[in-house]
Amino acid sequence: MTGRATALGAGTVLNALATGRGSAFAIDAETTATVELGGSETTGDVAGDPALDTTLIERCLDLTTSRHGAGEAGHVRTESEVPTAAGLKSSSAAANATVLATLDALGVPVADDPGRDGEADGGPTVDRVE
Template sequence: MNGRAAALGAGTVLNALATGVGSAFAIDAETRATVELTPGGDVTGEIDGAPDADTRLIERCVSLVTERYGDGEGGRVRTESDVPMASGLKSSSAAANATVLATLDALGVPVADASDADEASDANDAGRAADDGETAGITREDACRLGVRAARETGVAVTGAFDDASASMLGGVTVTDNAEDALLSREAVEWDALVWTPPERAFSADADASRCELVAPMARLVAELALDGRYGEAMTVNGLAFSAALGYPTDPAVEAMPHADGVSLSGTGPSVVAVGERSDLARVRERWDERPGQTWLTTTRNDGARTL
């Protein structure tokens, strides 16, 4: 009963902390999970390269899946990642999604795409094997909701981060209502992206939510822009508002604005992500390379998470 899966990191269009509505886009950086199930017992987790890291999220993801689709199996889960932890690039959402899919893979539970949503959702609601003896299936959207639930239960994310999780799981750019775990829109995009990640780390659960709520009027404007497909403008307004709310400098964004289609603080920081033409982003990179930390060019992804 072994399974493997990979899920994507993501950048921010709209931080959901102010209003509960959020938006994110998948980038070409993966987190991979390997799950080995045993007939019973506890679930233990390991994060490659971080022996002291908190593994409660990935352990809870395994337990939620086996409780619903298996017989409460225990076992072991291990993740490894190209997404830096606590950097605002949705490492937790990627780890949760990869773990959920790997556990479903270990149990032999089929995962359907959105086109098969009605059939799979009926099986998911039943939460048991179909009458013909086959294992009940689940959509990728509902699979990602299991990871969101685990994030809430373990205190990893204030809002549950359905915006981040949906982009990581489904690919493309998504807009969500995190209070309802509702997907408001999803669109495939072909963007180049430049990421700057400073040396410091910031955990989403530690963000000052009350400070973020002060910029709710700007967040509502960003949501309107995103739902209208004006993602670059939405990113830039979001980045300025939430950098101010969370105490991050706006200099990196200002440096990028003449050359990028959009630039934003990603999540609750500290990473900053710009999107646009690769040649223009290379000019931004020259400025960002002068700062401490790491810069890297990547692209968006529309395929989302997958089993391996």
């Protein structure tokens, strides 16, 4: 079973860790994950940078299959326009794309609803991080 998904990078205006309130914006740079389920062990690689640590994307695949599948192993490969170590959420984009690609491989539908239908009409919102 194969799945593929894309997630955007982002920039942080104000980090929410200290106050519980923050602000971020998407950037027009994508990370794409391709997941192949099968095999006895989960592996990963990053296109263009084989030395990068793949623990995060491998863990995302494992957690997703344990919650939504039968605990399948697999291989995840990411390709990214988001530069690493530049504060543009490259790890978050890789994790998000991996989870979505794994769900795609499992055939689990994902709502294409940002959950904020009224946001465009209501203006900016402030969310509290709990």
